[in-house]
Amino acid sequence: MTGSTAAALGLHRAGAAPHAALAAACAAALLGLLGGGFVAGTAASAFGPWHYAALLGLTLLFARSVARCGAFVGDVTVSAIVVTIAGLLLLFVFYPVGRSLVAALHDKEGNVALSLAAERLLSSDIWGLGCFGGGTTCGVAINSVVLATIVGLGTTLLGLVLALAAQRGGQRFSALYRLMAVLPIVTPPFVIALALVVLFGRTGVVTTTLNEWFDIPRTRWIYGLTGVTLAQLLTFTPIAFMILSGALAAVSPSLEEAAQTLRASRARVFRTVTWPLLRPALANSFLLAFVESLADFGNPVVLAGNYEVLSTKIFFAVAGAQHEPGRAAALATVLLAFTLLAFWLQQRWLGRASYVTVSGKGDAGVPAPLPTGLRRFCVGFAMAWIVFTLACYAVILVGGFVKDVGRGDMTPVVTHFAEGFGLAWQDGRPTFTGSAWDSFFTTIEVAAIAAPLTAIVGLLSAYVITRQQFVGRRAFEFLTLVAFAIPGTVIGVAYIVAFNVPPLELTGGLAILILCFVFRNMPVGVRAGIAALAQIDKSLDEASSTLRASTWRTLTKVVLPLLKPAIVATLIFSFTHAMTAVSAVIFLATAKYNLATVYIIGRVEAGEYPLAIAYSTVLIVFMLAVLLLVQAATGSVKLGRRSQAELITGH
Amino acid sequence: MKRMAKLFLTATLAAAAWPAAAQGELVLYCSVQEEWCRPMVAAFEKATGIKVLMTRKSSGEFYAQIKAEAANPKGDIWWGGTGDPHLQAAEEGLTDPYVSPRLDELQDWAVRQARAAQFRTVGIYAGALGYSFNTKELASRKLPEPKCWADLAKPIYKDDVQVANPNSSGTSYTMLATLVQLMGEPKAFDFLKAMHKNVNQYTKSGAAPARAAATGESLIGITFQHDAVTQAVSGAPVKIVSPCEGTGYEIGSMSIIKGAKNLANARKWYDWALSPEAQAIAAGVKSFQVPSNKKAPVPEQAPKLSQIKLIDYDFAKYGSSAERTRLLKKWDDEVSKLPK
Numbered sequence: 001m002t003g004s005t006a007a008a009l010g011l012h013r014a015g016a017a018p019h020a021a022l023a024a025a026c027a028a029a030l031l032g033l034l035g036g037g038f039v040a041g042t043a044a045s046a047f048g049p050w051h052y053a054a055l056l057g058l059t060l061l062f063a064r065s066v067a068r069c070g071a072f073v074g075d076v077t078v079s080a081i082v083v084t085i086a087g088l089l090l091l092f093v094f095y096p097v098g099r100s101l102v103a104a105l106h107d108k109e110g111n112v113a114l115s116l117a118a119e120r121l122l123s124s125d126i127w128g129l130g131c132f133g134g135g136t137t138c139g140v141a142i143n144s145v146v147l148a149t150i151v152g153l154g155t156t157l158l159g160l161v162l163a164l165a166a167q168r169g170g171q172r173f174s175a176l177y178r179l180m181a182v183l184p185i186v187t188p189p190f191v192i193a194l195a196l197v198v199l200f201g202r203t204g205v206v207t208t209t210l211n212e213w214f215d216i217p218r219t220r221w222i223y224g225l226t227g228v229t230l231a232q233l234l235t236f237t238p239i240a241f242m243i244l245s246g247a248l249a250a251v252s253p254s255l256e257e258a259a260q261t262l263r264a265s266r267a268r269v270f271r272t273v274t275w276p277l278l279r280p281a282l283a284n285s286f287l288l289a290f291v292e293s294l295a296d297f298g299n300p301v302v303l304a305g306n307y308e309v310l311s312t313k314i315f316f317a318v319a320g321a322q323h324e325p326g327r328a329a330a331l332a333t334v335l336l337a338f339t340l341l342a343f344w345l346q347q348r349w350l351g352r353a354s355y356v357t358v359s360g361k362g363d364a365g366v367p368a369p370l371p372t373g374l375r376r377f378c379v380g381f382a383m384a385w386i387v388f389t390l391a392c393y394a395v396i397l398v399g400g401f402v403k404d405v406g407r408g409d410m411t412p413v414v415t416h417f418a419e420g421f422g423l424a425w426q427d428g429r430p431t432f433t434g435s436a437w438d439s440f441f442t443t444i445e446v447a448a449i450a451a452p453l454t455a456i457v458g459l460l461s462a463y464v465i466t467r468q469q470f471v472g473r474r475a476f477e478f479l480t481l482v483a484f485a486i487p488g489t490v491i492g493v494a495y496i497v498a499f500n501v502p503p504l505e506l507t508g509g510l511a512i513l514i515l516c517f518v519f520r521n522m523p524v525g526v527r528a529g530i531a532a533l534a535q536i537d538k539s540l541d542e543a544s545s546t547l548r549a550s551t552w553r554t555l556t557k558v559v560l561p562l563l564k565p566a567i568v569a570t571l572i573f574s575f576t577h578a579m580t581a582v583s584a585v586i587f588l589a590t591a592k593y594n595l596a597t598v599y600i601i602g603r604v605e606a607g608e609y610p611l612a613i614a615y616s617t618v619l620i621v622f623m624l625a626v627l628l629l630v631q632a633a634t635g636s637v638k639l640g641r642r643s644q645a646e647l648i649t650g651h
Numbered sequence: 652m653k654r655m656a657k658l659f660l661t662a663t664l665a666a667a668a669w670p671a672a673a674q675g676e677l678v679l680y681c682s683v684q685e686e687w688c689r690p691m692v693a694a695f696e697k698a699t700g701i702k703v704l705m706t707r708k709s710s711g712e713f714y715a716q717i718k719a720e721a722a723n724p725k726g727d728i729w730w731g732g733t734g735d736p737h738l739q740a741a742e743e744g745l746t747d748p749y750v751s752p753r754l755d756e757l758q759d760w761a762v763r764q765a766r767a768a769q770f771r772t773v774g775i776y777a778g779a780l781g782y783s784f785n786t787k788e789l790a791s792r793k794l795p796e797p798k799c800w801a802d803l804a805k806p807i808y809k810d811d812v813q814v815a816n817p818n819s820s821g822t823s824y825t826m827l828a829t830l831v832q833l834m835g836e837p838k839a840f841d842f843l844k845a846m847h848k849n850v851n852q853y854t855k856s857g858a859a860p861a862r863a864a865a866t867g868e869s870l871i872g873i874t875f876q877h878d879a880v881t882q883a884v885s886g887a888p889v890k891i892v893s894p895c896e897g898t899g900y901e902i903g904s905m906s907i908i909k910g911a912k913n914l915a916n917a918r919k920w921y922d923w924a925l926s927p928e929a930q931a932i933a934a935g936v937k938s939f940q941v942p943s944n945k946k947a948p949v950p951e952q953a954p955k956l957s958q959i960k961l962i963d964y965d966f967a968k969y970g971s972s973a974e975r976t977r978l979l980k981k982w983d984d985e986v987s988k989l990p991k
Contacts, residue, residue, distance in 0.1 A: 202867065202869075223852055306852060404885075587715065587719070590706050603685075609862075
């Protein structure tokens with residue numbers, strides 16, 4: 001919002017004029033400061049701390065004046081949140097990405113060439129339908145959508161089965177379910193794909209055994225659509241499981257109990273009460289898996305074979321033998337369009353129904369048990385899937401400790417760990433001599449700084465989106481979510497181009513890595529927050545406001561405690577994602593700040609799987625330890641319901 | 652209100668100029684394996700006392716990065732990796748010309764490539780193209796040993812050949828350009844179309860097929876021969892073939908980045924990296940390319956360039972961006988879309 005529109009909005013209020021003037025002055029100063037910097041470019045020096053302080057001060061002052069003029073219902077807190085976050089998003093997402101997507105319109109000499117752009121966007125390489133009967137292959141866009149749809153549906157279904165088994169299938173294997181939910185989240189890229197190759201490749205353990213025992217011929221079925229689908233199901237099902245399991249836990253038992261009291265059968269309760277209440281979570285889970293599958297880089301790189309997908313095609317258009325940023329930009333535009341379409345469809349499907357189940361009223365019930373047939377199926381299927389997942393991890397664990405698991409050379413060695421994580425006693429103190437230590441420590445540092453920032457920015461956005469009414473709310477929601485849709489490679493290159501020169505000269509530092517992670521992972525925080533807030537009755541906030549608490553006090557005393565699960569989930573997600581992201585940071589990592597995944601991708605490229613696997617094992621163990629600590633520190637959240645035990649003993 | 656106006660003034664005035672820090676080291680972009688980068692850095696630091704900041708990425712990734720950073724370069728020298736991205740950078744003026752006093756000590760092919768690029772890049776090693784096959788698999792299936800390029804198109808090796816996609820890998824583009832120079836363009840594409848039926852996978856990375864042949868995932872893998880040697884010395888049952896018709900080669904290159912902040916140090920590295928001592932480091936870390944300095948010891952396991960029928964590879968023509976774009980598009984349209 002510019003100063004002049006703010007002034008126009010505020011004119012009807014008495015005494016608004018000076019505020020409008022101040023807002024206009026702030027906006028002008030902000031634009032002048034940033035615009036002047038960008039125009040000067042390399043001619044001027046980069047911004048220092050004082051510049052950033054000034055930018056922040058001006059932004060907050062602008063927000064305050066705008067609120068005083070009557071925007072955001074006059075609420076300074078909301079105004080500050082919206083204006084600051086929108087400003088950051090414009091600067092760190094839209095400016096760099098917009099700049100690099102414009103490359104789709106340019107030819108190699110940098111001239112605008114619209115016909116070339118149209119040709120790039122409409123080429124049969126992207127949209128060809130040859131695989132549906134034409135005898136040739138399909139375009140990358142079609143391939144990507146087919147894969148993402150299968151994976152989206154598959155993970156949602158698997159996640160639902162697992163969530164039902166975990167939440168309503170009895171307490172017997174709860175530790176297993178929790179492990180299952182956590183493992184793939186802490187898994188670096190490539191690892192699942194490598195494990196699948198070791199198991200099911202042409203010379204894989206399973207393939208060889210089947211061949212020797214039953215004479216089943218060796219094939220290459222793992223390379224291609226089937227293999228990538230399997231790898232992505234293994235990788236993303238836990239996300240679906242986390243979302244659906246959270247939603248199931250939050251479904252108010254009193255609703256189910258009411259249905260039972262009205263003599264509905266177990267099946268009918270599930271179909272008419274539980275299932276409809278799960279719809280937002282199902283949509284979220286499908287959407288996340290769909291988008292993650294589109295953006296996934298590590299699995300297709302190892303397993304896709306000749307099945308081309310957008311994410312890898314974009315990467316190799318930038319870094320491959322073609323060197324065509326224009327083509328990459330065109331492909332990225334297509335990918336972006338698909339993701340936005342997915343968000344739009346999700347909004348349509350969810351409609352405007354209410355899904356509030358946690359309200360201020362007492363809610364003391366016990367969840368309805370599942371119909372017996374469904375319960376048996378869910379538990380059985382969940383067990384089979386868990387065993388399969390654990391087998392993949394066993395391969396990884398073993399792979400780090402033997403000479404070459406890919407070649408079947410199972411001589412136990414520790415050299416992989418010694419090379420990467422060697423420790424020596426030098427000059428009377430322990431010294432890190434392994435080649436992986438530097439990147440390991442940097443990765444932890446970056447992830448640890450980025451995670452809380454992501455959670456704060458994401459959840460504040462979710463709060464104003466769901467709880468506040470203001471002009472441009474939908475636009476703001478769109479702004480916060482769109483970063484997730486942008487392919488990592490595009491972000492990486494865009495960040496170099498945009499932030500390599502003054503005024504914002506950030507490349508080569510820690511800040512650019514942190515910014516990259518915060519704004520890339522923030523949409524997950526926003527979504528988690530929106531989903532959680534959608535189930536918490538607004539009357540709780542209203543009660544707080546009625547008792548004359550300020551917006552800030554309501555936020556910290558009422559909303560935040562109820563959001564604890566969403567906060568923990570966001571923290572965990574952004575921490576682990578920052579530790580395992582690959583395609584975005586491959587261009588941003590430097591000698592001083594190298595990252596674990598960049599080190600690993602170098603090993604994978606060189607065919608050095610054992611060291612890559614050994615490093616991955618260390619990362620997995622470290623992240624697991626962090627997760628357990630976080631869980632121990634926060635504990636599990638209880639929503640004021642009676643437990644099974646209390647019910648039995650009659651409390 | 653007054654307080655706020657004051658704050659506004661302070662904030663605006665505080666936006667004063669902030670001085671940038673100066674640097675006195677060498678930023679190295681290294682495009683060979685990590686194992687080779689590290690001892691090079693250690694040896695150079697020991698020899699000169701200059702602190703080296705090294706990052707390892709593939710040559711394609713660094714090309715994209717150097718291009719993106721061109722307005723304000725962050726790297727000083729780019730060492731290693733296949734020659735094409737270096738030539739491309741030279742063509743676009745992203746790198747700086749430099750004539751090293753050691754140029755006279757170099758092999759003929761290295762000097763020719765440097766001349767073709769107006770001394771914006773220089774060869775540091777060479778590796779011949781070829782393929783390797785898994786001897787265990789071959790024996791168990793009682794297949795004849797392949798010896799020539801033409802063998803790879805024979806129906807008996809259906810689904811047994813692996814090669815990288817030339818769109819993503821410089822190795823595979825070298826193969827495409829080699830075949831065109833060896834057979835003439837129409838025949839080369841006929842061969843590629845016939846071989847397409849035998850290709851089980853076009854991988855993303857150039858060296859991956861060597862690994863696939865080593866593990867038996869694929870019977871035959873087309874790569875640079877030194878990549879296959881690396882697999883062989885670590886105990887894999889592979890045999891390396893120099894195709895009977897003759898073959899092309901890559902020149903691993905080195906370039907000084909234009910606008911390097913530490914130009915003097917970059918030149919020091921440049922001269923040092925062309926010395927026999929520096930080039931001898933490769934063999935110790937299982938890299939068996941042929942060094943460009945005539946006096947550098949050639950590792951025993953390295954494929955002997957003198958015993959391989961090498962074509963007279965035209966780096967100027969096939970390294971140019973126009974010719975590459977044309978050939979890749981043709982390959983995309985005529986070969987990759989064919990049904991199996």
